[in-house]
Amino acid sequence: MIRLFVALDFPEDVRRRLAGLGGGVPGARWTDADNLHLTLRFIGEVPEDQAAEIDESLAQIAAPAFDLVLDGVGVYGSGRNARVLWAGVERSDALSHLQSKVESALVRCGLPAEERKFSPHVTLARLKDASKDRIGRFVEERGMFRAGPIRVDHFTLYRSHLGKGAAVYEALSEYGLG
Numbered sequence: 001m002i003r004l005f006v007a008l009d010f011p012e013d014v015r016r017r018l019a020g021l022g023g024g025v026p027g028a029r030w031t032d033a034d035n036l037h038l039t040l041r042f043i044g045e046v047p048e049d050q051a052a053e054i055d056e057s058l059a060q061i062a063a064p065a066f067d068l069v070l071d072g073v074g075v076y077g078s079g080r081n082a083r084v085l086w087a088g089v090e091r092s093d094a095l096s097h098l099q100s101k102v103e104s105a106l107v108r109c110g111l112p113a114e115e116r117k118f119s120p121h122v123t124l125a126r127l128k129d130a131s132k133d134r135i136g137r138f139v140e141e142r143g144m145f146r147a148g149p150i151r152v153d154h155f156t157l158y159r160s161h162l163g164k165g166a167a168v169y170e171a172l173s174e175y176g177l178g
């Protein structure tokens, strides 16, 4: 079995800027600059032959390239349940369009439909027992963050290797956008 997800990657300058937002929140585990991405669809564990089928199906997606703007930061969960610090994404019909094409390609491969609404974000940090005040301050101080427009001309199938530390993401295939 291999653990998969579909995501957008970012150019190095954008990743550096995103990584540069980190710090100042004890209890936060910051995402390495190399691992920053925007998840389009988490797939989870699948057998290798199904992974090959998924790859073929994703390769058949025809969607236009587009520009994406990152905008602001926020937190998922509140108080003691704050779990994730994220960078936000400006509303983009092209992004939603691509995401729904990915979703239907995966459903055609026999994966169960995603029940949750797509909520595009870039995970900056995962939180454990982080102080509410520090989180509040982070969101306040970094709220003006903006990056882009970023040209999105491909999306990527990633394999996630779980280990003792942070997960290691391996790009398996890239798919061009027209």
Ligand code: 3AM
Residues within 6 Å of the ligand: 005, 037, 038, 039, 042, 044, 121, 122, 123, 160
């Ligand atoms: O892009 P982010 O970091 O928000 O949280 C995981 C990560 O999202 C998410 O898939 C992305 C790549 O690992 N993920 C992990 N397990 C998941 C699950 N069981 C999950 N998303 C939904 N269900």
